[in-house]
Amino acid sequence: MIRYCLSAFLTIGICTAAQGQPLLPPASGSQPGSLQPGAQQQTFVISDIRIDGLQRISPGVMFSLLPVSIGDTMQPGMTGPIIRAVTESGYFEEVEVAREGDVLLLTVLERPSVSEINIEGNRVLQTEDILENMASAEIVEGGIFTRATLEAIRQGIQEVYSSRGRYGTTVDIEVTEQPRNRVAIDMTVNEGEESRIKDVNLVGNTTYDEEELTELMDLGTRPWYLPFSRRDRYSREQLSGDIERVTSYYLDNGFARFNVDSTPVTITPDNEQIYITINVSEGQQYEISRVDLVGDLVNAEALLRAYTLVGPGQTYSQALITASEEYMTQILGNLGYAFATVEGVPTINDDEQTVEVIFYVEPGARTYVNRINYRGNVATADEVLRREMRQLESAPASSQQIELSKIRLERLGYFSTVEVDTVEVPGTSDQIDVEFDVEEQSFGSISFSVGSGGGGDWFVSTDLQAENFLGTGRTVAVGLNRSYFQSSARFAYVDPYFTPDGVSRGFNVFLQKQDSPFNIASFSTTSYGASLNFSYPISEVQSIGYNIGYTHTELSSGGLSVQEIESTPRLGPNDRYLIRPANNNPWAGPVMDAVTAPISSLPEQYRGLPSEPGFIDKYGTTFDNFTFTTNYVYSTLNRGQLATRGTQHQLAFEITVPGSDLQYYRATYTGEYFKPIYGDDWVFHVKTNLGFGNGYGNTDDMPFFQNFFAGGLAYNGVVRGYDENSLGPRSTDPRTISPQQAGLLKDDNGNIILTPGGSASYDGTVAYPTVPVFDSNGQPVLDADGNQQVQLAVETFNLNRRDRDSFGGNVLTTLTAEVLFPLPFVQDRGGVRSSVFLDVGNVFSSSCSASQQRLGCSNFDAGELRYSAGVGVTYLSPFGPLTFYLAAPLKKGENDRTKTFDFTIGAGF
Numbered sequence: 043m044i045r046y047c048l049s050a051f052l053t054i055g056i057c058t059a060a061q062g063q064p065l066l067p068p069a070s071g072s073q074p075g076s077l078q079p080g081a082q083q084q085t086f087v088i089s090d091i092r093i094d095g096l097q098r099i100s101p102g103v104m105f106s107l108l109p110v111s112i113g114d115t116m117q118p119g120m121t122g123p124i125i126r127a128v129t130e131s132g133y134f135e136e137v138e139v140a141r142e143g144d145v146l147l148l149t150v151l152e153r154p155s156v157s158e159i160n161i162e163g164n165r166v167l168q169t170e171d172i173l174e175n176m177a178s179a180e181i182v183e184g185g186i187f188t189r190a191t192l193e194a195i196r197q198g199i200q201e202v203y204s205s206r207g208r209y210g211t212t213v214d215i216e217v218t219e220q221p222r223n224r225v226a227i228d229m230t231v232n233e234g235e236e237s238r239i240k241d242v243n244l245v246g247n248t249t250y251d252e253e254e255l256t257e258l259m260d261l262g263t264r265p266w267y268l269p270f271s272r273r274d275r276y277s278r279e280q281l282s283g284d285i286e287r288v289t290s291y292y293l294d295n296g297f298a299r300f301n302v303d304s305t306p307v308t309i310t311p312d313n314e315q316i317y318i319t320i321n322v323s324e325g326q327q328y329e330i331s332r333v334d335l336v337g338d339l340v341n342a343e344a345l346l347r348a349y350t351l352v353g354p355g356q357t358y359s360q361a362l363i364t365a366s367e368e369y370m371t372q373i374l375g376n377l378g379y380a381f382a383t384v385e386g387v388p389t390i391n392d393d394e395q396t397v398e399v400i401f402y403v404e405p406g407a408r409t410y411v412n413r414i415n416y417r418g419n420v421a422t423a424d425e426v427l428r429r430e431m432r433q434l435e436s437a438p439a440s441s442q443q444i445e446l447s448k449i450r451l452e453r454l455g456y457f458s459t460v461e462v463d464t465v466e467v468p469g470t471s472d473q474i475d476v477e478f479d480v481e482e483q484s485f486g487s488i489s490f491s492v493g494s495g496g497g498g499d500w501f502v503s504t505d506l507q508a509e510n511f512l513g514t515g516r517t518v519a520v521g522l523n524r525s526y527f528q529s530s531a532r533f534a535y536v537d538p539y540f541t542p543d544g545v546s547r548g549f550n551v552f553l554q555k556q557d558s559p560f561n562i563a564s565f566s567t568t569s570y571g572a573s574l575n576f577s578y579p580i581s582e583v584q585s586i587g588y589n590i591g592y593t594h595t596e597l598s599s600g601g602l603s604v605q606e607i608e609s610t611p612r613l614g615p616n617d618r619y620l621i622r623p624a625n626n627n628p629w630a631g632p633v634m635d636a637v638t639a640p641i642s643s644l645p646e647q648y649r650g651l652p653s654e655p656g657f658i659d660k661y662g663t664t665f666d667n668f669t670f671t672t673n674y675v676y677s678t679l680n681r682g683q684l685a686t687r688g689t690q691h692q693l694a695f696e697i698t699v700p701g702s703d704l705q706y707y708r709a710t711y712t713g714e715y716f717k718p719i720y721g722d723d724w725v726f727h728v729k730t731n732l733g734f735g736n737g738y739g740n741t742d743d744m745p746f747f748q749n750f751f752a753g754g755l756a757y758n759g760v761v762r763g764y765d766e767n768s769l770g771p772r773s774t775d776p777r778t779i780s781p782q783q784a785g786l787l788k789d790d791n792g793n794i795i796l797t798p799g800g801s802a803s804y805d806g807t808v809a810y811p812t813v814p815v816f817d818s819n820g821q822p823v824l825d826a827d828g829n830q831q832v833q834l835a836v837e838t839f840n841l842n843r844r845d846r847d848s849f850g851g852n853v854l855t856t857l858t859a860e861v862l863f864p865l866p867f868v869q870d871r872g873g874v875r876s877s878v879f880l881d882v883g884n885v886f887s888s889s890c891s892a893s894q895q896r897l898g899c900s901n902f903d904a905g906e907l908r909y910s911a912g913v914g915v916t917y918l919s920p921f922g923p924l925t926f927y928l929a930a931p932l933k934k935g936e937n938d939r940t941k942t943f944d945f946t947i948g949a950g951f
Contacts, residue, residue, distance in 0.1 A: 084118075084141075085117055088111070088112055088113065088114050088116055088146050091148070092145055093150065094147070094150070095152065096150065097222075098155065099133050099134075099152060103133075104128075104150075108127060108128070108148075110124065110146070116141075116146065121139050125137050128148070128150065132180075134150045134153060135151045135152065136151040137149075137151075152223060153187055154186075154223045155186060155224050156181060156182065156185050156187050157220055157225065157226050158227070159183055159227045160226070160229065161231065162228075162229070163230050164231040166208065166233055167202065176195055179195055181227070192227065193215075196213045200212070207236050207237045207277060208235070208236055210232075210234030210237075210313035211232065211234050212234070214232075215227065215229050216228045234313065237315060238275070239264075239273075239315075239317075240263070240315040240316060241318070242256055244319075245320070245321045245322070246322040247324060248324060249324055250291075258291055259284035260283065261273065261274075261277070262274065285302050288320070290360065293358075293360035294362075295359070296358045297325050298325070298358050298388065298397055299323070299325030299328075300324055300325055301325075302322050303321040303323055306318075306321075307319075327358075329395070329397070330352055330354055331396035331397065331398050332354055332398045333352055333354065333399045334398075335347065335403055336400060337403035338403060338404070339403055340374070340377065340379065340405050342373065342374070342377060346373060349366065349370055351369070352366060352399055358388070366401065367384045371384050372442070374403075374405050376440045376443075378408045378410070378438030378440060379405040379408055379409060380406075380464060380474055382406055383404045384401055387400050387401075387402060409473065410436060410474075411434070411435050411436065411438075412475050413475045414428070414475070414478070416480065417477065417480070418479055418480040418482065419457075421510070422456055422515070423513045423514060423515075425515075426456075426513065426514065427480070429515075430451055430454065432450065433447050439464070444462060449680065452681050452682065453677070454515075455509060456510050457480040457483060458483040460479075460480050460481075461478070461479040462478050462479075463476075463479070483683075506520050506521070507519040507534075516538070517548070519532070520532070527557040528554070528555070529555045530552065530556065531552070531554075532550065532551065532553070533552075534548065534551075535548055535549055535550075536548030536575075543579075545576065545577070545578055545579070550591075552572070553569075554567070554568070554570070562849070563603075563604045563606070563746075564599075564847065565603060566598045567597055568596045573590065574590050574591075575588065576588050576589075584674070586673070587674075588671070590668075590670055591668070591671070592666075592669075593669070594664075594665070597658065597747070598663065599658055603656070603658075604773035605893055606657065606774065606891055608658040654893075665704050667702040667704055668699040668701075668702050670696070670698075671696040673693065674694075675691070675693075680716075683923070684875050686862070687718055687725070690714045691713050692710075693710070694708075706741055707735060707736065708735035709734050710854075712730070713730050715727070724863055726859075726860075726862075727861070728859045728860075729857070731760070731856045732854060732855060743852070743889045746849065749850025749851055749852060750854035752883050752884060752885045753767050753768040754766035754944055755946050761884070761908055762879070762881050762912060763881065763930055763932075763942065764908060764931060764938060765939035766944075767848055767850075769848070769884050769938065770851050770885025771849050771885065773848070773894070774891070774894065848885075849887075851888075852886075852889070853886040854883075855883055855884065855907070856884075857882045858880070860878060861878050861879075862877045863877065864876070873918040874916070875917075876915045877914050878912075879911065881909070881910045881929070882907055882908070886900060886901055886903065887899055908934075908935065908938065909931070910931045911930060911932055912927055912930055913927070924945070928943050929943075
């Protein structure tokens with residue numbers, strides 16, 4: 043018997059069978075398997091359908107493909123549709139249709155399945171990308187194998203490589219048959235070498251020279267001074283982008299008929315060099331003859347025209363037309379038309395070389411906000427986000443207010459990212475939902491510092507501050523600090539929405555006992571106090587605040603206090619000085635017992651008494667001060683932490699209320715400016731800190747413990763590359779002595795005389811500041827009265843010291859300029875900041891003592907500014923900002939202390 047079959051290429055052939063009748067016998071003289079018009083077919087009712095050859099395909103799938111079913115009448119001409127329906131499914135290599143009585147018999151040969159896909163040799167294209175491309179063409183492991191499709195994939199892969207300048211790439215595919223009607227696909231890719239651009243040639247340009255136009259392009263020849271540049275690596279996508287930039291350049295400069303006619307790309311026979319030719323037609327420069335607005339202008343024509351950037355007489359510019367469209371769309375969005383469209387259509391008059399621009403305005407229906415929803419705020423309450431909203435529910439939707447709401451959420455500092463989207467409410471044409479999607483970040487900090495002081499003593503200090511306490515938006519700070527130089531406890535609380543309209547209120551209570559921090563002249567204070575503060579918003583970006591505080595301070599100079607804090611020694615007329623000629627004579631001489639004499643016997647110029655009183659001498663050691671502080675803040679920063687754009691100004695003025703024990707004032711200013719210079723990741727940042735303070739009334743100078751300091755990451759003066767607090771005026775050394783430096787009291791037998799408490803007794807004599815003066819022969823030098831001359835040898839020695847502690851000053855000037863750049867391989871760039879920086883600054887004093895002036899203290903002097911440069915990284919860790927820096931001082935003073943590397947936790951830069 044004879045059956046008719048349809049192969050994979052839809053050609054009908056004749057197949058033999060043991061039984062069965064042909065559905066369509068061939069006409070006389072026809073080719074086997076052909077369907078002749080007029081051929082006779084037999085009509086019968088299908089009593090059953092039998093399918094042979096199924097392996098993986100289920101009978102149910104097969105029956106769903108057939109255009110006939112049991113009970114249908116088989117009519118002449120129905121064989122072809124049956125075969126096509128089954129074959130077009132792609133499951134079968136061959137299909138045979140026959141009749142056995144009233145039974146419709148189908149015999150099929152399934153296509154093989156893909157058991158595995160192996161890819162080797164690819165580096166430029168990732169294996170996952172190639173597999174994804176094959177899957178889109180339904181070539182996947184476990185799927186049906188189609189050789190024609192596989193060939194198309196091979197050509198497509200080669201085309202992708204060619205578009206990236208690898209014209210020599212070959213893709214070899216081997217298909218291996220496996221048992222159970224399966225195949226394995228092995229793909230070997232030989233990527234070859236990248237072809238390099240040898241020349242880019244523009245043809246037809248007369249207004250602009252080739253150099254000016256090629257500067258607009260990313261592709262081109264590689265500059266000799268950039269040996270690792272990839273500019274000469276061809277990419278079809280980059281070439282398309284370059285053509286768009288050149289086209290835009292002409293269209294934005296009036297060439298309304300500019301056209302790129304062709305861009306032939308040729309390659310040398312060895313596939314190594316590429317030549318690109320860009321054929322252009324410049325045309326003439328056109329002017330705008332008329333600008334008009336048509337459509338529904340929603341009674342805002344004057345406002346829309348104000349944002350139209352093109353006008354009659356101007357040179358035609360497509361960029362200005364596009365910008366006008368965007369501005370007008372935004373204006374309509376601010377008026378509540380969230381789905382408005384504005385299209386500027388230019389009509390070119392070639393005879394007059396002019397362009398008429400008509401803006402077609404389609405505002406659509408006015409849109410109202412149905413709901414404002416928040417996602418991602420796991421710890422932060424909805425109320426905290428909702429009170430920052432400037433777009434209200436049930437109000438007309440305003441794109442400006444929605445964007446402002448987004449910015450206010452970013453400025454909170456609680457979220458690393460804030461995204462906003464508007465969604466139409468189903469079943470309405472005039473309502474939208476506003477969806478805010480936030481990602482929370484660390485909104486608290488654990489301040490942790492570790493290091494060592496000048497004496498080699500290590501310290502650890504901690505402080506906990508929750509900026510968003512329990513998700514309420516309130517700030518709670520608890521500090522318990524115990525280190526070798528400080529013991530303190532504090533509690534602070536701030537409610538930023540004490541009133542619904544944004545008035546904040548806070549208070550601070552503290553108790554502290556502190557020795558002077560690192561590199562600062564020695565003193566100690568014990569203080570306690572409290573303050574109450576309010577802040578009032580005066581605009582979206584401005585606020586003014588007030589603070590009223592009380593502080594009780596007890597000051598101690600210690601046994602080694604510097605002269606500026608307490609003048610020493612404090613000697614009476616009966617105090618004695620000790621002369622040890624044998625110990626101070628560098629030449630050979632007799633060994634003599636120590637000789638003592640009363641201070642009153644010294645001439646005035648040798649007594650070493652300070653000529654200027656210290657702070658404690660003038661004002662005592664206990665102070666009760668009431669302070670009033672006002673501050674002004676202007677901020678357009680886009681983020682609360684690690685901002686990347688915007689400006690911030692902070693100005694504060696603090697003054698003690700008349701009647702306080704100390705009367706002084708301090709004014710400080712901090713300014714910051716961020717400007718993206720390349721995308722959103724490369725940012726220029728400049729920051730300055732300025733400060734000035736002084737005394738008034740019965741206080742001559744600002745108290746020294748309120749002085750400004752600079753160096754390292756000091757609180758109010760960042761100059762990295764120098765040790766913490768180490769810049770600025772130095773203090774003179776103490777001239778008082780400890781008891782161990784006085785003379786021991788001994789009896790006639792040389793035994794130490796003990797006090798009633800069992801301690802050693804001292805005679806109260808002063809071993810310095812004076813020592814005898816000898817001539818070149820080692821003989822004592824006598825004065826006019828025949829007395830031994832003495833000199834202030836200690837003072838001379840101290841002037842040569844290089845390790846003096848800082849005393850600070852009342853004038854602060856620092857400036858930081860840096861370029862922020864993204865770190866490679868870092869995904870969360872909102873939580874990491876890296877920079878190359880230049881720091882400038884120093885601390886000065888407008889009231890240097892005579893001794894300090896000899897040590898280089900001065901009022902502001904630009905020549906005394908210090909400079910440093912380096913790199914730094916700040917990471918928003920779960921414990922707060924973690925900051926590292928590596929810096930080198932560029933201008934180092936004689937007494938400066940440098941510090942190349944440092945880090946802090948809990949403070950950023």
